[in-house]
Amino acid sequence: MITLYDLAVEGDRRPSPFCWRTKFVLKHKGLAWRDEPMGFTEKEKIAFAQSQTVPVIHDGAKVVKDSWAIARHLDEAYPNNPLFADETALSHARFIAGWVDSVVQPALFPILVGDLYDRVRPVDQAYFRESRGKRLGTTDFAAFQKTAREKGVAAFRTVLEPARRVLKEQTFLAGKKPAYPDYALAGSFLWAHIASPLILLEADDPVHAWRERMLDLYDGMGRTAKVA
Amino acid sequence: MITLYDLAVEGDRRPSPFCWRTKFVLKHKGLAWRDEPMGFTEKEKIAFAQSQTVPVIHDGAKVVKDSWAIARHLDEAYPNNPLFADETALSHARFIAGWVDSVVQPALFPILVGDLYDRVRPVDQAYFRESRGKRLGTTDFAAFQKTAREKGVAAFRTVLEPARRVLKEQTFLAGKKPAYPDYALAGSFLWAHIASPLILLEADDPVHAWRERMLDLYDGMGRTAKVA
Numbered sequence: 343m344i345t346l347y348d349l350a351v352e353g354d355r356r357p358s359p360f361c362w363r364t365k366f367v368l369k370h371k372g373l374a375w376r377d378e379p380m381g382f383t384e385k386e387k388i389a390f391a392q393s394q395t396v397p398v399i400h401d402g403a404k405v406v407k408d409s410w411a412i413a414r415h416l417d418e419a420y421p422n423n424p425l426f427a428d429e430t431a432l433s434h435a436r437f438i439a440g441w442v443d444s445v446v447q448p449a450l451f452p453i454l455v456g457d458l459y460d461r462v463r464p465v466d467q468a469y470f471r472e473s474r475g476k477r478l479g480t481t482d483f484a485a486f487q488k489t490a491r492e493k494g495v496a497a498f499r500t501v502l503e504p505a506r507r508v509l510k511e512q513t514f515l516a517g518k519k520p521a522y523p524d525y526a527l528a529g530s531f532l533w534a535h536i537a538s539p540l541i542l543l544e545a546d547d548p549v550h551a552w553r554e555r556m557l558d559l560y561d562g563m564g565r566t567a568k569v570a
Numbered sequence: 571m572i573t574l575y576d577l578a579v580e581g582d583r584r585p586s587p588f589c590w591r592t593k594f595v596l597k598h599k600g601l602a603w604r605d606e607p608m609g610f611t612e613k614e615k616i617a618f619a620q621s622q623t624v625p626v627i628h629d630g631a632k633v634v635k636d637s638w639a640i641a642r643h644l645d646e647a648y649p650n651n652p653l654f655a656d657e658t659a660l661s662h663a664r665f666i667a668g669w670v671d672s673v674v675q676p677a678l679f680p681i682l683v684g685d686l687y688d689r690v691r692p693v694d695q696a697y698f699r700e701s702r703g704k705r706l707g708t709t710d711f712a713a714f715q716k717t718a719r720e721k722g723v724a725a726f727r728t729v730l731e732p733a734r735r736v737l738k739e740q741t742f743l744a745g746k747k748p749a750y751p752d753y754a755l756a757g758s759f760l761w762a763h764i765a766s767p768l769i770l771l772e773a774d775d776p777v778h779a780w781r782e783r784m785l786d787l788y789d790g791m792g793r794t795a796k797v798a
Contacts, residue, residue, distance in 0.1 A: 429745030430655075433736065434662035437743065437751070440735035441669070507668035508661065515665065517657030523665070 343376055344368065345400040347388050350379035351461045355568045357536040359447065359529035360409040362564075363439075364397040366525035367413045369560040371420050375399075382466035409529075410439060413522060425522050435522035438515060441504070442526045449501045450534055452478070453494040456487030457538035491540070498542060502549050509548040513555070520559060528556040528564065536569050571604055572596065573628040575616050578607035579689045583796045585764040587675065587757035588637040590792075591667075592625040594753035595641045597788040599648050603627075610694035637757075638667060641750060653750050663750035666743060669732070670754045677729045678762055680706070681722040684715030685766035719768070726770060730777050737776040741783070748787060756784040756792065764797050 346365070349358035356362075356379070368375050380387045380396060391398040393407035399415075406415045413435075417425045426432040455474060462470045475481035505527060508515055515523040531553050534542055543550040557565040574593070577586035584590075584607070596603050608615045608624060619626040621635035627643075634643045641663075645653045654660040683702060690698045703709035733755060736743055743751040759781050762770055771778040785793040 428658070429740075430658045430662055430749075433740065433743060433745045433751070434658055434665070436736045436739065437662070437666065437732055441732035444731040444735065503672040504665055504669035507672065508664045511664060512657075512661065515661060517661045521658075523661070 344373060345376045345378050347378045347380050347391075347396045347398040347400075349396050350381055350463075351458075351466075351537075352463050353461075353568060354379060355461060355536050357458070357461070357533050358396055359533035360395075361397045362529035362532040363409040363522075363525050364399065364412050365563065366520075366528060366560070367409075367416055367425065367522070369563060370425060370521070370525070371416055371423055373416065373420060381463050383469045431516075431521065434516070435526070438523035439526040442530055445501055446498075446527065446530050449494070449498045450530055452490035453487060453498065453540065454534055454538050455490075456484040457540065459483040461537055495540070495542065499544070499547070502547075505552075506547065506549050509552045514552070520556070524552075524556060528553070531556065532564050532567065535564070536567055572601060573604050573606050575606045575608050575619075575624045575626040575628075577624050578609055578691075579686075579694075579765075580691050581689075581796060582607060583689060583764050585686070585689070585761050586624055587761035588623075589625045590757035590760040591637040591750075591753050592627065592640050593791065594748075594756060594788070595637075595644055595653065595750070597791060598653060598749070598753070599644055599651055601644065601648060609691050611697045659744075659749065662744070663754070666751035667754040670758055673729055674726075674755065674758050677722070677726045678758055680718035681715060681726065681768065682762055682766050683718075684711040684713075685768065687711040689765055723768070723770065727772070727775070730775075733780075734775065734777050737780045742780070748784070752780075752784060756781070759784065760792050760795065763792070764795055 346361065346368070348356050348361045351357055378387065385394060388396065388398045388407070391405045391407045395407075397409050397412055398405065398407045399412050401415070401419065404415070404419075406412045413425060424431075426435060455478065459467070459470055459474070471481050474483070478486055480486050505515060512518070514520040515527065531542070534540065535557075543553065574589065574596070576584050576589045579585055606615065613622060616624065616626045616635070619633045619635045623635075625637050625640055626633065626635045627640050629643070629647065632643070632647075634640045641653060652659075654663060683706065687695070687698055687702070699709050702711070706714055708714050733743060740746070742748040743755065759770070762768065771781065
């Protein structure tokens with residue numbers, strides 16, 4: 343049995359975008375797993391993996407940290423329903439994961455940070471305040487988020503343009519069926535969806551229709567997640 | 571024999587990023603072609619294609635406009651060395667072409683526009699001044715470019731981050747061998763390379779090493795192009 347260490351916030355909500363990638367990958371591969379929730383400051387729970395961040399998995403004797411390394415490991419260890427069947431699939435996944443990490447996540451963080459802070463477990467608030475405060479140069483997350491949203495929501499929609507162009511033409515970023523590129527981007531939308539009531543997308547945006555499909559995927563795994 | 575209508579500027583330089591995509595595709599497919607140079611205002615040359623822009627190709631009786639449509643046509647008509655062998659290859663190419671069109675090209679245009687204007691054929695300068703002037707809100711392209719470069723070169727390097735992450739891990743965006751994703755991005759670099767002496771990349775950037783490989787490709791087709 344695989345154990346997944348998954349970030350938990352107040353009310354046992356599970357917002358981590360990178361843990362969502364792993365959950366989609368596990369479902370894609372048809373693998374069952376056991377969840378191990380972990381608060382921001384319970385880092386001793388993943389010390390065995392020499393990791394400061396989740397996801398971390400325990401797969402039998404094997405310990406793997408980092409969502410990309412976990413996907414590569416699972417795809418090698420369990421050949422069923424390959425994610426990276428060839429170099430092209432690997433290259434495509436790598437580009438989109440890098441795009442999400444370097445462009446999409448940074449566009450979302452400032453417009454969500456106040457809502458994220460409100461939902462962190464009380465015991466983790468000081469940690470969140472210090473670590474995120476250092477990144478943003480302020481700990482008044484509510485005010486920062488309010489200002490950021492003035493231009494940030496429109497900017498976020500613009501950032502999605504490369505995905506939008508693809509999703510005008512096809513059902514998923516990976517083609518007719520979802521694969522790692524979809525899971526990488528969906529992780530960020532799940533993060534936003536679980537942490538904040540903010541309306542990110544216009545109803546007629548092809549990305550909106552795709553997000554609905556991603557929420558429905560795997561028996562509505564995303565849709566039934568506890569939200570803000 | 572295929573005829574390619576290719577944008578020509580002063581000194582018969584060929585800067586069009588979208589025509590470069592087509593030239594790479596033709597080489598990839600092992601196809602010979604005849605060039606038909608065309609200035610910005612010689613639109614009557616491509617009127618037969620109901621197109622205002624190049625590339626346009628004449629392939630026997632078939633006329634195709636738009637670099638993406640041309641690539642799709644050539645890949646179907648000539649099955650050798652497929653560009654889009656499966657849905658994954660098509661999805662990957664679509665995403666990266668959309669990313670280049672919506673992010674990379676707009677990041678390059680303001681920092682190149684003065685140099686581009688200087689290299690347009692004298693007879694095409696009025697057309698360029700009017701059409702690009704409308705887009706930028708000024709026709710003092712030299713001043714606009716100078717201001718744009720203050721932050722624009724660094725911003726352009728940041729924009730390349732998703733490509734950089736892939737190129738740290740593999741030789742080409744498509745994997746071990748180049749394919750449409752590489753041609754889409756290389757077209758923009760050829761555009762810059764041919765139109766401007768501006769140094770865009772730092773020497774230790776993995777994108778720089780990749781660009782060198784792209785310039786060398788197909789007997790140095792890019793490297794031997796007439797430059798600014």
